[in-house]
């Protein structure tokens with residue numbers, strides 16, 4: 001078994017990212033874990049210890065403008081074979097009421113950091129003619145999202161960007177996978193403020209370990225676009241045929257809060 005590969009995972013201290021670290025550790029990949037909280041990173045690293053792999057943690061707020069380059073510089077001398085751009089967050093509420101901090105925070109993390117990290121870690125992969133990148137988008141990226149307009153739009157960017165560069169890189173030896181989970185039980189909904197939405201209360205969310213396994217397989221199979229869960233796949237397909245206004249209205253209904 002190849003024990004020398006190193007995987008960089010952003011948002012590795014909780015949720016889907018943390019479940020992914022366990023899968024990579026199980027298959028003897030070394031790991032670089034990135035998130036903001038030093039304590040949660042340390043806890044994640046200690047849980048991975050029994051696998052006997054090398055685990056490095058870097059507490060960095062990737063929504064800060066200089067953070068992606070800082071992270072890249074910290075890893076000079078380390079070959080990153082697999083990059084997982086997983087860190088991301090959403091904020092529930094009407095756009096007109098949303099603070100600049102919430103809006104730009106989502107764009108900075110979900111779009112800018114993901115794009116910068118891809119741009120920074122890609123050239124060495126191309127030079128080696130080997131590497132894998134997985135960008136975690138969302139089924140939110142397949143339609144407009146009233147009440148989470150910015151979040152849905154950032155994920156539409158991730159899908160479009162990832163599919164485009166996957167095509168550009170098709171003969172390079174580097175693969176790009178865009179992974180789209182649907183609603184998943186993690187810390188995401190609480191941070192977003194949409195844990196009381198119809199989506200999370202009534203329509204059902206998947207468990208993070210199952211979602212991570214779908215993502216892991218998609219990455220290893222070098223699939224360009226993968227949607228986690230059959231129901232999520234069906235919903236994503238249906239948005240292609242229904243009128244846009246209908247799709248947007250349904251999207252709002254799903255996002256609305258219900259009495260739990």
Ligand SMILES: NC(=O)c1ccc[n+]([C@@H]2O[C@H](COP(=O)([O-])OP(=O)(O)OC[C@H]3O[C@@H](n4cnc5c(N)ncnc54)[C@H](OP(=O)(O)O)[C@@H]3O)[C@@H](O)[C@H]2O)c1
Pocket residue numbers: 010011012013014015016017034035036037038040060061062063086087088089090109136137138139140180181182183184185186187188189191
């Ligand atoms: N859960 C869902 O329903 C769902 C559905 C579709 C797609 N997704 C996508 O899946 C990805 C993972 O989400 P999740 O559900 O696992 O969320 P989560 O449970 O909230 O975990 C997010 C991870 O990202 C880290 N993080 C957050 N902000 C960061 C920042 N500014 N800089 C660096 N790290 C940061 C968090 O650690 P710290 O807080 O310590 O920084 C944590 O490790 C996201 O891209 C999300 O958009 C989630």
